[in-house]
Amino acid sequence: MKFFVDTADVDAIAELNDLGMVDGVTTNPSLILKSGRDIIEVTKEICSIVSGPVSAEVVALKAEDMIAEGRKLAEIAPNIAVKVPLTWDGLKTCKVLSSEGKMVNVTLCFSANQALLAAKAGATFISPFIGRLDDINLDGLELIGDIRTIYDNYGFDTQILAASVRTANHVTQCALIGADVMTAPPAVIKGMASHVLTDKGLDQFMKDWAKTGQKIL
Ligand code: E4P
Secondary structure, eight states: EEEEEEEHHHHHHHHHHTTOOSSOOOOOOHHHHHHTTHHHHHHHHHHHHHHEEEEOOOOOOSSSHHHHHHHHHHTTTTEEEEEEESSSHHHHHHHHHHTTOOEEEEEEEESSSHHHHHTTOSSEEEBBBBBHHHHHHHHHHHHHHHHHHHHHHHHOOOOOEBBSSOHHHHHHHHHHHTOSSEEOOOHHHHHTOOOOHHHHHHHHHHHHHHHOOOOOO
Protein backbone atom coordinates (compact mmCIF):
# COMPACT_ATOMS: atom_id res chain seq x y z
CA MET A 1 0.00 0.00 0.00
CA LYS A 2 1.34 3.42 -0.96
CA PHE A 3 1.57 6.13 1.72
CA PHE A 4 0.48 9.65 0.84
CA VAL A 5 0.81 12.44 3.41
CA ASP A 6 -2.29 14.56 3.95
CA THR A 7 -0.78 17.98 4.60
CA ALA A 8 0.62 21.14 3.03
CA ASP A 9 3.26 21.42 5.77
CA VAL A 10 6.50 21.32 3.80
CA ASP A 11 8.75 20.56 6.80
CA ALA A 12 6.59 17.60 7.87
CA ILE A 13 6.58 16.27 4.29
CA ALA A 14 10.38 16.60 4.02
CA GLU A 15 10.96 14.78 7.33
CA LEU A 16 8.82 11.79 6.31
CA ASN A 17 10.17 11.83 2.77
CA ASP A 18 13.75 11.49 4.07
CA LEU A 19 12.64 8.23 5.74
CA GLY A 20 11.12 6.88 2.54
CA MET A 21 7.59 7.11 3.96
CA VAL A 22 6.16 9.37 1.26
CA ASP A 23 4.81 7.99 -2.02
CA GLY A 24 2.74 11.12 -2.63
CA VAL A 25 0.93 14.05 -1.01
CA THR A 26 -2.69 15.16 -0.77
CA THR A 27 -3.80 18.71 -0.04
CA ASN A 28 -7.20 20.39 0.10
CA PRO A 29 -8.42 23.99 0.61
CA SER A 30 -8.52 23.53 4.41
CA LEU A 31 -4.93 22.28 4.48
CA ILE A 32 -3.81 25.22 2.28
CA LEU A 33 -5.51 27.57 4.77
CA LYS A 34 -3.71 25.82 7.64
CA SER A 35 -0.35 26.24 5.88
CA GLY A 36 -0.92 30.00 5.57
CA ARG A 37 0.77 29.90 2.14
CA ASP A 38 -0.12 30.64 -1.47
CA ILE A 39 -1.50 27.49 -3.16
CA ILE A 40 0.73 27.71 -6.24
CA GLU A 41 3.92 28.43 -4.29
CA VAL A 42 3.43 25.77 -1.62
CA THR A 43 2.34 23.15 -4.15
CA LYS A 44 5.41 23.89 -6.29
CA GLU A 45 7.65 23.46 -3.24
CA ILE A 46 5.97 20.15 -2.33
CA CYS A 47 6.46 18.91 -5.91
CA SER A 48 10.17 19.76 -5.67
CA ILE A 49 10.48 17.46 -2.63
CA VAL A 50 8.20 14.57 -3.61
CA SER A 51 8.38 12.74 -6.92
CA GLY A 52 5.08 10.86 -6.54
CA PRO A 53 1.59 12.29 -7.17
CA VAL A 54 0.77 15.57 -5.39
CA SER A 55 -2.95 16.34 -5.27
CA ALA A 56 -3.99 19.97 -5.66
CA GLU A 57 -7.69 20.72 -5.43
CA VAL A 58 -9.83 22.93 -7.67
CA VAL A 59 -12.24 25.31 -5.93
CA ALA A 60 -14.65 26.22 -8.75
CA LEU A 61 -18.03 24.49 -8.77
CA LYS A 62 -18.90 24.57 -12.50
CA ALA A 63 -17.19 22.13 -14.86
CA GLU A 64 -15.94 24.79 -17.26
CA ASP A 65 -14.24 26.69 -14.44
CA MET A 66 -12.97 23.51 -12.75
CA ILE A 67 -11.35 22.43 -16.01
CA ALA A 68 -9.59 25.80 -16.34
CA GLU A 69 -8.38 25.65 -12.73
CA GLY A 70 -7.29 22.03 -13.15
CA ARG A 71 -5.24 22.88 -16.25
CA LYS A 72 -3.54 25.73 -14.35
CA LEU A 73 -2.77 23.51 -11.34
CA ALA A 74 -1.42 20.78 -13.65
CA GLU A 75 1.11 23.28 -15.05
CA ILE A 76 2.81 23.48 -11.62
CA ALA A 77 4.65 20.17 -12.13
CA PRO A 78 4.31 16.90 -14.05
CA ASN A 79 3.42 15.01 -10.85
CA ILE A 80 0.29 17.04 -10.05
CA ALA A 81 -2.94 15.09 -9.63
CA VAL A 82 -5.86 17.47 -10.07
CA LYS A 83 -8.31 16.95 -7.24
CA VAL A 84 -11.99 17.44 -8.05
CA PRO A 85 -15.07 16.94 -5.86
CA LEU A 86 -17.46 14.09 -6.52
CA THR A 87 -20.22 16.16 -8.06
CA TRP A 88 -21.66 15.87 -11.55
CA ASP A 89 -19.50 18.82 -12.64
CA GLY A 90 -16.50 17.21 -10.95
CA LEU A 91 -17.10 14.02 -12.95
CA LYS A 92 -17.29 16.02 -16.20
CA THR A 93 -14.01 17.68 -15.25
CA CYS A 94 -12.49 14.29 -14.44
CA LYS A 95 -13.44 12.96 -17.88
CA VAL A 96 -11.95 15.96 -19.71
CA LEU A 97 -8.70 16.19 -17.72
CA SER A 98 -8.07 12.45 -17.67
CA SER A 99 -8.61 12.37 -21.45
CA GLU A 100 -5.84 14.99 -21.67
CA GLY A 101 -3.53 12.59 -19.85
CA LYS A 102 -3.63 14.39 -16.50
CA MET A 103 -3.89 12.49 -13.21
CA VAL A 104 -7.23 13.15 -11.51
CA ASN A 105 -8.11 12.45 -7.87
CA VAL A 106 -11.88 12.46 -7.29
CA THR A 107 -12.44 13.47 -3.68
CA LEU A 108 -15.26 13.67 -1.12
CA CYS A 109 -16.48 10.16 -2.00
CA PHE A 110 -18.95 8.70 0.49
CA SER A 111 -20.63 5.86 -1.40
CA ALA A 112 -19.81 2.89 -3.61
CA ASN A 113 -21.98 4.30 -6.39
CA GLN A 114 -20.00 7.53 -6.39
CA ALA A 115 -16.81 5.47 -6.69
CA LEU A 116 -18.30 3.54 -9.61
CA LEU A 117 -19.06 6.79 -11.45
CA ALA A 118 -15.56 8.15 -10.81
CA ALA A 119 -13.96 5.01 -12.24
CA LYS A 120 -16.14 5.23 -15.36
CA ALA A 121 -15.12 8.90 -15.75
CA GLY A 122 -11.47 7.83 -15.86
CA ALA A 123 -10.31 8.85 -12.38
CA THR A 124 -6.72 7.96 -11.50
CA PHE A 125 -7.63 7.97 -7.79
CA ILE A 126 -10.90 7.77 -5.87
CA SER A 127 -10.80 9.22 -2.35
CA PRO A 128 -13.38 7.67 0.00
CA PHE A 129 -13.37 9.50 3.37
CA ILE A 130 -13.24 6.98 6.21
CA GLY A 131 -13.15 9.27 9.26
CA ARG A 132 -15.98 11.53 8.15
CA LEU A 133 -18.26 8.48 7.67
CA ASP A 134 -17.25 7.18 11.11
CA ASP A 135 -18.07 10.66 12.49
CA ILE A 136 -21.74 10.17 11.54
CA ASN A 137 -21.84 6.58 12.83
CA LEU A 138 -21.44 4.94 9.42
CA ASP A 139 -18.63 2.50 8.62
CA GLY A 140 -15.87 4.11 6.58
CA LEU A 141 -13.82 0.94 6.33
CA GLU A 142 -16.83 -0.99 5.03
CA LEU A 143 -16.96 1.49 2.14
CA ILE A 144 -13.29 0.83 1.32
CA GLY A 145 -14.09 -2.91 1.18
CA ASP A 146 -17.16 -2.39 -1.01
CA ILE A 147 -15.23 -0.28 -3.52
CA ARG A 148 -12.38 -2.85 -3.58
CA THR A 149 -14.89 -5.59 -4.44
CA ILE A 150 -16.62 -3.54 -7.12
CA TYR A 151 -13.41 -2.38 -8.80
CA ASP A 152 -12.01 -5.94 -8.74
CA ASN A 153 -15.27 -7.37 -10.12
CA TYR A 154 -14.92 -5.27 -13.26
CA GLY A 155 -11.19 -4.66 -13.53
CA PHE A 156 -11.30 -0.88 -13.04
CA ASP A 157 -7.78 0.47 -12.70
CA THR A 158 -8.77 3.55 -10.67
CA GLN A 159 -6.71 3.43 -7.49
CA ILE A 160 -8.51 3.42 -4.14
CA LEU A 161 -6.97 6.24 -2.09
CA ALA A 162 -8.32 5.78 1.44
CA ALA A 163 -8.69 9.30 2.87
CA SER A 164 -9.78 10.93 6.11
CA VAL A 165 -7.60 8.38 7.88
CA ARG A 166 -7.56 9.31 11.55
CA THR A 167 -6.01 6.34 13.38
CA ALA A 168 -3.24 3.78 13.04
CA ASN A 169 -5.95 1.10 13.05
CA HIS A 170 -7.51 2.70 9.95
CA VAL A 171 -4.14 2.21 8.23
CA THR A 172 -3.91 -1.46 9.24
CA GLN A 173 -7.46 -2.17 8.09
CA CYS A 174 -6.94 -0.37 4.76
CA ALA A 175 -3.85 -2.50 4.12
CA LEU A 176 -5.77 -5.69 4.98
CA ILE A 177 -8.68 -4.72 2.72
CA GLY A 178 -6.32 -3.90 -0.13
CA ALA A 179 -6.61 -0.15 -0.59
CA ASP A 180 -4.03 0.92 -3.18
CA VAL A 181 -3.08 4.05 -1.26
CA MET A 182 -3.87 5.64 2.06
CA THR A 183 -3.40 9.30 2.92
CA ALA A 184 -2.98 10.36 6.52
CA PRO A 185 -1.73 13.36 8.49
CA PRO A 186 1.95 13.19 9.54
CA ALA A 187 0.98 12.59 13.18
CA VAL A 188 -0.97 9.43 12.27
CA ILE A 189 1.95 8.05 10.24
CA LYS A 190 4.44 8.80 13.02
CA GLY A 191 2.02 7.36 15.59
CA MET A 192 2.20 4.00 13.81
CA ALA A 193 5.68 3.55 15.34
CA SER A 194 4.30 3.67 18.89
CA HIS A 195 3.46 0.65 21.02
CA VAL A 196 3.06 0.55 24.77
CA LEU A 197 5.04 -2.70 24.99
CA THR A 198 7.90 -1.17 22.97
CA ASP A 199 8.06 1.69 25.50
CA LYS A 200 7.82 -0.71 28.47
CA GLY A 201 10.45 -3.06 27.06
CA LEU A 202 12.86 -0.24 26.25
CA ASP A 203 12.44 1.21 29.73
CA GLN A 204 13.40 -2.15 31.29
CA PHE A 205 16.40 -2.57 28.95
CA MET A 206 17.65 0.91 29.90
CA LYS A 207 17.35 0.16 33.61
CA ASP A 208 19.19 -3.17 33.30
CA TRP A 209 21.86 -1.63 31.05
CA ALA A 210 22.58 1.08 33.63
CA LYS A 211 23.15 -1.64 36.23
CA THR A 212 25.85 -3.29 34.08
CA GLY A 213 27.96 -0.13 34.29
CA GLN A 214 29.09 -0.74 30.67
CA LYS A 215 29.37 1.61 27.65
CA ILE A 216 29.31 0.79 23.95
CA LEU A 217 30.99 4.05 22.84
C1 E4P B 1 -8.11 13.71 1.50
O1 E4P B 1 -7.61 13.90 0.43
C2 E4P B 1 -8.49 14.77 2.44
O2 E4P B 1 -7.58 15.83 2.29
C3 E4P B 1 -8.44 14.34 3.88
O3 E4P B 1 -8.05 12.99 4.00
C4 E4P B 1 -9.60 14.74 4.71
O4 E4P B 1 -9.41 14.28 6.03
P1 E4P B 1 -10.27 14.84 7.25
O5 E4P B 1 -11.65 14.28 7.16
O6 E4P B 1 -9.56 14.33 8.48
O7 E4P B 1 -10.25 16.33 7.13
